Amino acid sequence: MISDGETGNARGQSVEFVLGGDLDALLHHRYREQCVDGVLRYPLGRRTSVKDALEAVGPPHTEVESLIVDGRPVDFGHRLQEGQRVEVLAPEPPVDFHTPTQLKPWAPGRPAFLADVNVGGLATQLRVLGFDTLYDNTLDDEDAAAMAEAERRIVLTRDRALLKRSNVVWGRLLRAQEPEEQLAEVLTLYGLRPPFATFTRCVRCNDLLVDVAKADVLHLLEPKTKKYYDAFKMCPSCGRVYWAGSHHERLQERVEWLSRRLEEGEKKNFANS
Structure with a gap:
């Protein structure tokens, strides 16, 4: 009988993982080398759950949308048996x-x-x-x-x-x-x-911002801010004050850039569907 040097098991005592999406890229290096076209043969050293076996080779369970074993949906607690084919589907x-x-x-x-x-x-x-x-x-x-x-x-x-x-x-x-x-x-x-x-949350502590009168935060403002701005928001947790200054404008430009990028991505996906 020929043994697997790493697990001590006879060859053949294994399961087959069929990895969807980019899950093969999440395999640990030594398993990635053994994976061919998204298919990995995994030696069973003991009775183990599909969650434990999958995470042993690399992908965390959060990266999995569904599991199909020999054509049947299962959960992470499913106990693997020799020769089973496990389809691991990634979220889309x-x-x-x-x-x-x-x-x-x-x-x-x-x-x-x-x-x-x-x-x-x-x-x-x-x-x-x-x-x-x-x-x-x-x-x-x-x-x-x-x-x-x-x-x-x-x-x-x-x-x-x-x-x-x-x-x-x-x-x-x-x-x-x-x-x-x-x-x-x-x-x-x-x-x-x-x-x-x-611009509705505090970037420091995540709380929702509330409108605040300029007079109530005047003592917190720099001279130029007092002169040129009148609308303010405050974080009720940390007391940080926000207004639509130059930093706000730069952030708004980034938001607009991101929105365009997402829209272009949607159009590209639609064209390829």
């Missing part, structure tokens, strides 16, 4: 975040996010557009996962370990590295389109 935009599925027992119901410590720039950009985005760089993975579950939030991160936690139900392992590209990735994936509720 726009992802419906209103409806629970077999793999996602609850749905956020609205675009609410939790951005972890490695994507702070993305958190700021989402808040500029008005999206409810929790960001706290003091949270460890355990606390971040618990908060996302309790508040029904979609976790955005480049940290696989966070997304592999069983209580993280909705999440995205961001492929892009730069905040602006990450923003476009998130908006495209979840089908979020303008008009956005821009």
